[in-house]
Amino acid sequence: MSHRTQVVVIGGGQAGLAAGYHLRRLGLDFVILDAQTTPGGAWQHAWDSLRLFSPAAYSSLPGRLMPPQSGETYPDVQHVVEYLADYEKRYELPVERAVRVLGVHRDGGLLRVETDSGTWHARASISATGTWWRPFIPNIPGQATFEGRQLHTAAYRSPANFAGQRVIVVGGGNSGAQIAADLAHDTRLTWVTQRPPRFLADNIDGRALFDAATARRRALDEGHTDTGGVASLGDIVAVPPVREARDRGLLKAAPMFSRLTRGGVEWADGTCAEADAVIWCTGFRPALSHLAPLQLRGRRGHIATTRTRAVDEPRLHLLGYGDWTGPASATLIGVGRPARDASREIAQLVRA
Structure with missing residues (x-):
């Protein structure tokens, strides 16, 4: 037709x-x-x-x-x-x-x-x-050998599906922080980020982020110096569940691991962590x-x-x-x- x-x-x-x-x-x-x-x-x-x-x-x-x-x-x-x-x-x-x-x-x-x-x-x-x-998962050595569960943000629904398990959440953005906070209470959580997490000030929310993005676009259109936009403020909005988990010391990020193993992950210095699941909050x-x-x-x-x-x-x-x-x-x-x-x-x- x-x-x-x-x-x-x-x-x-x-x-x-x-x-x-x-x-x-x-x-x-x-x-x-x-x-x-x-x-x-x-x-x-x-x-x-x-x-x-x-x-x-x-x-x-x-x-x-x-x-x-x-x-x-x-x-x-x-x-x-x-x-x-x-x-x-x-x-x-x-x-x-x-x-x-x-x-x-x-x-x-x-x-x-x-x-x-x-x-x-x-x-x-x-x-x-x-x-x-179109979820993105980076290519990390050992992914094919890991025997646990791997999923992306797009497939995550609830901490009830991981209760009592060893879970590694990968990603230092908003989805990584929110899902890590979601899992912090009922799982053995390891939160992994490419760089130390950057939380925005607690009083900053989407209104300020929109203003920052708009100001950056206006500056670029007028030929002025790049203001940096949202990225200049931080990576993670401290919404209440994230703020609560952070303040209770439940959101302590580890650096990015170098490879996956059959039973978990391994860092460049040889340190290992066992895992039942890896959740890729990688955009x-x-x-x-x-x-x-x-x-x-x-x-x-x-x-x-x-x-x-x-x-x-x-x-x-x-x-x-x-x-x-x-x-x-x-x-x-x-x-x-x-x-x-x-x-x-x-x-x-x-x-x-």
Whole structure:
């Protein structure tokens, strides 16, 4: 089956919904194709204890404040999923599920979006697939010999699955700290980081991080010295569970090990630790395989962009993958502005 529209948005998570809000306000004809069976994007697959870094009012998509969660300063995952489902319904966004995009192709003056449910032809497209679907695990010697369980952040759900076990959590970012704090009470935990963990001051949350990212982008755009953005403040937001575990002395990080063994890990000095499980909290990469037919990747696999627009394919915008597609664009509060700007550029293109 073949369809035509002005704009195809690929991905129905927070970035796709923000784009849909602005496209609707501009009066464009569009569709949002989402591979998930239910609303909520990647949030519906996150671990049970995950909390936002900011209060609800500072974690909102454009046009609709996230309501506060009763009894919680920092909303939990289920609250976010419910908010996204309500947002989609409130603005009557045209989301098609479950539709998996297989590839985006040039087709004369249009872009042809091939899916497992038919083909869409559009004047422009916004890729908003995020990073959750492409977890990154570094290549460490001995991984194939380790006889315990190995999993990534994306597969972690609850400490109940590891009660009483010897668990090594790898990663000094927010996910590593939060999952280590989650496991610190009921497991024999070893937290491993590439460098000593850098906790942000306890009074810094997502509001300050968004301001820092925005200030950095503005400075770079105006030709000023790089402020360092969020990285200049630290790596780990001290949300209450992390703060509690840290203050109780449960989050003491060891340096990165040099290899895995059959029964655990080993450091360069010969020190060993036994483990039943290793959890890799080592980040994600942009999920962009559907754009491969456009051949936009450079030598290092990066797609060059001007703000959100692909340099070598001006009909394509990339939204929500991190600072390279807009300051803090991978966050709820940060994605609204680049979504607005991308939508305005697309409106100019399709109406030219």
